[in-house]
Amino acid sequence: MNYRHAYHAGNFADVFKHAILALCLEHFKTKDKPFFVLDTHAGIGRYDLSGIEAGKTGEWQDGIGRLQDAATRGALSPVLLDALRPYLDAVAAENPAGGFRVYPGSPCLSQHLLRDNDRLFLCELHAEDEQTLWQTVGRDKRVKVEHRDGYEALKAVLPPKERRGMVLIDPPFEQPDEFDAMERALADGVKRWASGCFALWYPIKDRLEIATFHAHLETLDLPETVALDFYIRDPQQIMPGSSLIGCGYVLVNPPYGLMRVIEPLMDGLLANLRQDTPSRVAGKGAFWRLQTLKYA
Numbered sequence: 144m145n146y147r148h149a150y151h152a153g154n155f156a157d158v159f160k161h162a163i164l165a166l167c168l169e170h171f172k173t174k175d176k177p178f179f180v181l182d183t184h185a186g187i188g189r190y191d192l193s194g195i196e197a198g199k200t201g202e203w204q205d206g207i208g209r210l211q212d213a214a215t216r217g218a219l220s221p222v223l224l225d226a227l228r229p230y231l232d233a234v235a236a237e238n239p240a241g242g243f244r245v246y247p248g249s250p251c252l253s254q255h256l257l258r259d260n261d262r263l264f265l266c267e268l269h270a271e272d273e274q275t276l277w278q279t280v281g282r283d284k285r286v287k288v289e290h291r292d293g294y295e296a297l298k299a300v301l302p303p304k305e306r307r308g309m310v311l312i313d314p315p316f317e318q319p320d321e322f323d324a325m326e327r328a329l330a331d332g333v334k335r336w337a338s339g340c341f342a343l344w345y346p347i348k349d350r351l352e353i354a355t356f357h358a359h360l361e362t363l364d365l366p367e368t369v370a371l372d373f374y375i376r377d378p379q380q381i382m383p384g385s386s387l388i389g390c391g392y393v394l395v396n397p398p399y400g401l402m403r404v405i406e407p408l409m410d411g412l413l414a415n416l417r418q419d420t421p422s423r424v425a426g427k428g429a430f431w432r433l434q435t436l437k438y439a
Contacts (some may be wrong), residue, residue: 146313147249148186148187149187149190149191149194149196149197150191150196150197150199150221151165151200151201151202152190152192152197152201152202152203152246152248152284153190153192153197153203153206153207153208153234153243154200154202154203154205154206154416155202155205155206155373155375155390155416156206156346156387156390157203157206157207157228157246157430158206158207158210158230158412158416159373159392159412159416160249160313160344160390160392161230161249161252161406162226162227162230162412163342163371163392163405163408164230164249164252164253164311164342165229165230165233165252165256166178166226166230167228167340167342167397167398167401167402168229168253168256168257168261168309168389169229169256169310170398170399170400171264171307171308171309171398172256172258174290174307176307176352177258177260177262177305177388178261178305178307178309179261179262179263179304179305179306179307179308179309180253180257180261180262180263180264180302180308180309180310180311181264181266181293181296181297181300181301181303181309181310181311182249182253182263182264182265182266182293182311182313183248183266183293183294183296183297183310183312183313183328184266184267184268184293184312184313184314184315185248185249185250185265185266185267185276185288185293185309185311186248186249186250186267186272186276187248187267187272187278187279188247188248188250188251188275188276188279188280188432189237189245189246189247189248189250189251190245190246191242191244191245192243192244192245192247192249198306200311201208201245203246205276205416205418206416207234207243207246207369208243209415209416210227210231210412210415210416211234211243213415214231216421217416218415220338220407220411220413222348222407222411223407223408223410223411223430224384226404226407226408226411227303227408227411229256230252230333231298232253232255233247233252233255233256233277234246234247236255236359237251242244246323249311249313250263250276250279250280250286251279251280252266253303253311254280255287255428257285257286259285261285261305261308262285262286262287262303262305263280263285263286263287264286264287264289264296264300264303265280265286265287265288265289265292266289266292266293266296267289267290267293268290268291268292268293270290273288273290275393276288276422277433280389283390287388292327293312293314294324294327297310297328297331297332297335298331298335301323301332301335301336301339302335302336302339303312303336306338307339308339308340308342309340309341309342309398310336310339310340310342310374311342312325312328312329312341312342312344313343313355315342316345316346322345322352322355322356322359324357325343325345325358326356326360327344327391329341329360329363329365329393329395330363330364333364333365333366333395337366338396339395339396340394340395340396340397340398341393341394341395341396342360342393342394342395343392343393343394344390344391344392344394345390345391345392345393346387346390346391347372347374347378347387347390347391348386348387348388350378352383353372353391356393357393357434357436359372360393360436360437361410361436361437362366365436365437366395366396366437366439367395367396367397367437367438368393368394368395368396368435368436368437369393369394369397369402369433369434369435369438370391370392370393370434370436371392371393371394371405371431371432371433372389372390372391372392372414372431372432372434373389373390373391373413374388374389374419374426374430374431375388375416375418375419375429376388376389376417376418376419376429377419377428377429379427380382384412389429393436401431406433407431409410409431409433410431412431413429413430417429
């Protein structure tokens with residue numbers, strides 16, 4: 144496995160991914176009953192934004208860097224700040240001295256939001272990364288780290304004893320059949336845990352590929368399912384197979400109340416993270432959209 148997220152940590156895709164993950168977990172916390180989180184492709188847990196990898200790309204500057212700059216200038220609306228609070232608090236917890244040196248991946252972000260009786264199960268297949276991850280979060284009794292295939296873990300650990308919570312499926316997309324693997328994993332996971340929330344993150348390079356993925360999911364026997372796509376560039380200006388133009392989530396069984404805060408969150412992320420130029424004509428450029436794939 145050659146992918147290293149350290150080059151991309153804190154970029155626009157991470158902001159989108161982690162802000163919504165944090166909101167999901169906050170919504171679970173509205174009830175006293177414990178919840179369970181399975182992270183199938185966990186990575187190393189946290190990332191050094193002052194390190195060589197992050198410095199080579201500088202992607203975080205157009206992601207969490209932009210967002211924090213807007214927050215510092217008071218340019219974020221109260222509604223957006225409220226939606227971002229769980230996420231921004233988790234980032235701030237990694238940087239107690241202020242500024243940006245450390246960015247939390249999904250393991251550290253989820254760990255920060257756990258209560259005493261909640262559980263987090265982390266899978267990482269890359270042996271060296273799994274050891275780094277264990278050293279980062281493994282001493283927490285609420286957290287279990289395993290060196291294993293995250294897709295296989297769906298069969299081993301679902302359904303959890305808590306009966307409420309979520310599965311985050313966020314693979315590195317190194318394999319050409321990754322969308323097919325996610326589809327199979329989701330179908331099997333829902334059979335095992337019909338009431339669980341499943342969040343499937345994906346990069347967007349080719350709109351046809353995403354449309355095909357969504358169409359396949361519509362044929363599955365799923366509960367309420369929505370697709371949330373976030374385009375930072377005008378997709379009409381990008382050829383299929385070229386650079387990243389956006390990313391998305393498929394959310395199965397989204398937590399109750401989550402959809403009410405999605406619109407102000409996405410409007411705010413789009414305003415602060417879009418990367419197309421101001422000269423775009425009306426009706427084109429960056430955008431976000433929410434599609435219902437399955438009704439409740």
